[in-house]
Amino acid sequence: MARDEIIHDPEYGNKAEAFEAYDDIPTNPNLGNTIGDVINERYGRREVLRGMLGVSATTALFGSSALVAPKRAAAMTAADSRYVFDELAWGNDERHHIADGYNADVLVRWGDPITADAPEFDVMNQTPEAQSKQFGYNNDYVGFAEIEPGRGMLCVNHEYTNEEVMFPGLGRQDRTGFEGMTKELVDIEMAAHGGSVFEVVKGADGKWSVNRDNPANRRVTANTPMTIDGPAAGHPRMRTSADPAGMTVLGTINNCAGGMTPWGTYLMAEENFHGYFWSDTLDAEGRPDVSAQPEADSMIRYGVPGRWYAWGKFHDRFNIDKEPNESNRFGYIVEVDPMNPDAMPIKHTALGRFRHEGAETTIASDGRLVIYSGDDNRFDYLYKWVSADPVTEENSRFGSELLSEGTLYVARFNPDGVIDWLPLVHGEGPLTAENGFESQADIAIDTRLAADALGATPMDRPEDAQPGPNGTAYVMLTNNNRRTPEQVNAANPRPESNFGHIIEIREDGGNHSSPKGTWEILVLCGDPAIAEVGARWNPETSEAGWFSSPDNCAIDDAGRLWVSTDQGSGWGRTGKSDGLYSLETEGDLRGHAKLFFRCPVGGELCGPYFADNDETLFLAVQHPGTDGTKDYPGFERDSTFEDPATRWPDFDPNMPPRPSVVVVTKQGGGKIAV
Ligand code: FEO
Ligand code: CA
Ligand code: CA
Ligand code: CA
Numbered sequence: 001m002a003r004d005e006i007i008h009d010p011e012y013g014n015k016a017e018a019f020e021a022y023d024d025i026p027t028n029p030n031l032g033n034t035i036g037d038v039i040n041e042r043y044g045r046r047e048v049l050r051g052m053l054g055v056s057a058t059t060a061l062f063g064s065s066a067l068v069a070p071k072r073a074a075a076m077t078a079a080d081s082r083y084v085f086d087e088l089a090w091g092n093d094e095r096h097h098i099a100d101g102y103n104a105d106v107l108v109r110w111g112d113p114i115t116a117d118a119p120e121f122d123v124m125n126q127t128p129e130a131q132s133k134q135f136g137y138n139n140d141y142v143g144f145a146e147i148e149p150g151r152g153m154l155c156v157n158h159e160y161t162n163e164e165v166m167f168p169g170l171g172r173q174d175r176t177g178f179e180g181m182t183k184e185l186v187d188i189e190m191a192a193h194g195g196s197v198f199e200v201v202k203g204a205d206g207k208w209s210v211n212r213d214n215p216a217n218r219r220v221t222a223n224t225p226m227t228i229d230g231p232a233a234g235h236p237r238m239r240t241s242a243d244p245a246g247m248t249v250l251g252t253i254n255n256c257a258g259g260m261t262p263w264g265t266y267l268m269a270e271e272n273f274h275g276y277f278w279s280d281t282l283d284a285e286g287r288p289d290v291s292a293q294p295e296a297d298s299m300i301r302y303g304v305p306g307r308w309y310a311w312g313k314f315h316d317r318f319n320i321d322k323e324p325n326e327s328n329r330f331g332y333i334v335e336v337d338p339m340n341p342d343a344m345p346i347k348h349t350a351l352g353r354f355r356h357e358g359a360e361t362t363i364a365s366d367g368r369l370v371i372y373s374g375d376d377n378r379f380d381y382l383y384k385w386v387s388a389d390p391v392t393e394e395n396s397r398f399g400s401e402l403l404s405e406g407t408l409y410v411a412r413f414n415p416d417g418v419i420d421w422l423p424l425v426h427g428e429g430p431l432t433a434e435n436g437f438e439s440q441a442d443i444a445i446d447t448r449l450a451a452d453a454l455g456a457t458p459m460d461r462p463e464d465a466q467p468g469p470n471g472t473a474y475v476m477l478t479n480n481n482r483r484t485p486e487q488v489n490a491a492n493p494r495p496e497s498n499f500g501h502i503i504e505i506r507e508d509g510g511n512h513s514s515p516k517g518t519w520e521i522l523v524l525c526g527d528p529a530i531a532e533v534g535a536r537w538n539p540e541t542s543e544a545g546w547f548s549s550p551d552n553c554a555i556d557d558a559g560r561l562w563v564s565t566d567q568g569s570g571w572g573r574t575g576k577s578d579g580l581y582s583l584e585t586e587g588d589l590r591g592h593a594k595l596f597f598r599c600p601v602g603g604e605l606c607g608p609y610f611a612d613n614d615e616t617l618f619l620a621v622q623h624p625g626t627d628g629t630k631d632y633p634g635f636e637r638d639s640t641f642e643d644p645a646t647r648w649p650d651f652d653p654n655m656p657p658r659p660s661v662v663v664v665t666k667q668g669g670g671k672i673a674v
Contacts, residue, residue, distance in 0.1 A: 028377075083594055090577075114210065123655060132191040136156075229346045354380065378461055556673075619661065
């Protein structure tokens with residue numbers, strides 16, 4: 001569908017939904033080159049399509065432990081789950097819900113002051129100055145850096161802004177060419193992006209609260225100066241008129257998920273950065289035309305400029321006609337020192353440039369730091385980065401050279417269940433000057449093009465990838481409604497996948513830095529009662545327990561996996577709100593999911609982050625009241641500032657819904673789900 005058709009299609013009720021639907025048009029050139037034919041030859045396309053594979057073929061495809069033989073399953077029931085809690089009922093309404101016996105308290109909301117000198121929130125009189133000291137919009141990643149038991153710095157990403165529910169009287173802007181956007185509104189949006197770092201304290205009553213008086217509290221925004229580090233630092237492609245050295249960039253944008261390093265710094269992933277860039281050079285159909293740009297191939301592969309925000313109308317650096325290199329300076333992992341507000345954040349180009357969903361870290365058994373990161377685009381890739389040196393006491397600090405030197409790998413999922421991690425190293429294989437990669441800087445900037453050249457496996461939108469115990473990693477593949485039957489491959493087995501799946505990786509030798517491992521599909525998501533969906537769960541999973549569109553995930557101290565979902569406007573297909581689920585990875589209950597928390601209507605669930613010895617769980621409810629509200633029975637229209645589907649969490653008639661962080665604790669104290 002053409003861009004304009006999607007923008008005006010009533011199915012897409014807000015800009016974010018239209019953006020998601022349009023902007024993920026695959027730019028990967030390798031789609032004719034998948035291994036789908038292998039699977040089709042072996043099992044027959046119709047069988048794969050209809051989810052009707054026999055047990056032997058299914059075992060070969062999805063791994064023996066993904067299926068539990070009925071006899072063995074009978075020995076284990078849902079009551080034997082390692083996650084001890086009574087499952088929540090499923091549904092979707094204007095409030096959030098938590099399993100019985102737990103509290104889920106709102107900790108901080110969009111607009112809440114987070115520094116001592118921040119003004120109180122005044123939703124009718126927003127300013128960039130106030131917003132830059134208040135909690136930002138659309139909280140996604142949540143991390144926690146402990147100072148002492150019961151006290152630490154909360155680190156929260158602010159992914160994007162929804163102008164139609166954020167600003168009074170404005171309405172949706174992509175349909176009008178952003179005619180309502182003023183510089184003042186753009187500057188508020190820029191201040192609402194980035195991240196928030198602030199102290200939180202657990203009181204004697206077991207309740208957490210924000211301490212806005214800690215002088216280390218700060219906002220990181222789309223205007224915060226940051227240092228560029230790694231192979232692309234100072235490269236001519238990183239230079240702009242404002243920064244002729246190519247060493248300093250203003251701001252970070254579309255920070256989706258992230259991670260915490262072993263030394264307690266906060267990693268912010270830059271995801272859909274392309275959407276913020278503008279151009280006035282349009283083709284006959286009104287789409288950006290980059291054909292005259294010297295870096296046209298790279299811009300096309302990254303979707304730059306997206307023109308989903310009006311920033312480039314007021315700030316030349318976001319207009320590629322005026323500042324073509326600025327977009328090369330976004331799409332990285334940013335490191336922030338949560339303890340030192342004067343420490344300039346660092347963009348680590350060694351970790352590559354793509355639509356980084358997250359940056360979850362672990363120390364491999366050989367002592368090196370490993371960071372997993374998905375490129376969240378239909379048919380894009382899964383990456384991991386391995387430091388050159390092992391983690392030592394000396395290099396365990398902010399700005400450590402550890403994050404400057406290492407090897408970035410991209411994943412090839414072979415149909416025999418082996419995963420090969422292909423190194424993105426200049427001079428190796430096709431990554432040579434002959435093929436357009438003059439140095440490692442070109443690989444850092446054009447990571448996608450380099451990964452294309454290596455033949456990585458095009459995936460169903462890789463979201464969070466979480467290292468687990470013993471060399472395991474869990475990869476959330478959220479959905480991919482554009483995969484055709486011809487493009488199916490072993491690791492992405494369903495065409496037109498609306499519900500997503502989760503892959504488990506076991507790195508060789510239990511060592512996360514290994515260049516090889518094995519993989520299998522842990523669950524195929526969606527409703528197991530509908531054969532055409534082709535879902536695969538442990539048979540003990542209840543009607544409330546199955547889910548769709550896994551996005552973020554976490555591993556608690558006990559090594560147990562938790563998954564949060566983002567169905568976007570697709571929740572109408574399941575009738576379920578987004579939420580948090582436990583997902584068993586071991587034993588006879590492997591593949592068994594249980595619902596623990598659910599979002600108010602229109603919101604996606606982010607975080608999750610376990611802290612405080614698993615006694616505290618931080619969750620982020622992003623964009624409450626926005627997505628798919630036309631499917632919300634009784635409401636059935638798009639939300640606006642004046643008329644939202646929910647006014648969560650305040651339920652104040654003068655306040656729109658507010659993205660907020662929720663803190664979950666057990667009533668009476670104790671570890672969660674134990
Ligand atoms: Fe921002 Fe990939 O979700
Ligand atoms: Ca996400
Ligand atoms: Ca995670
Ligand atoms: Ca998502």
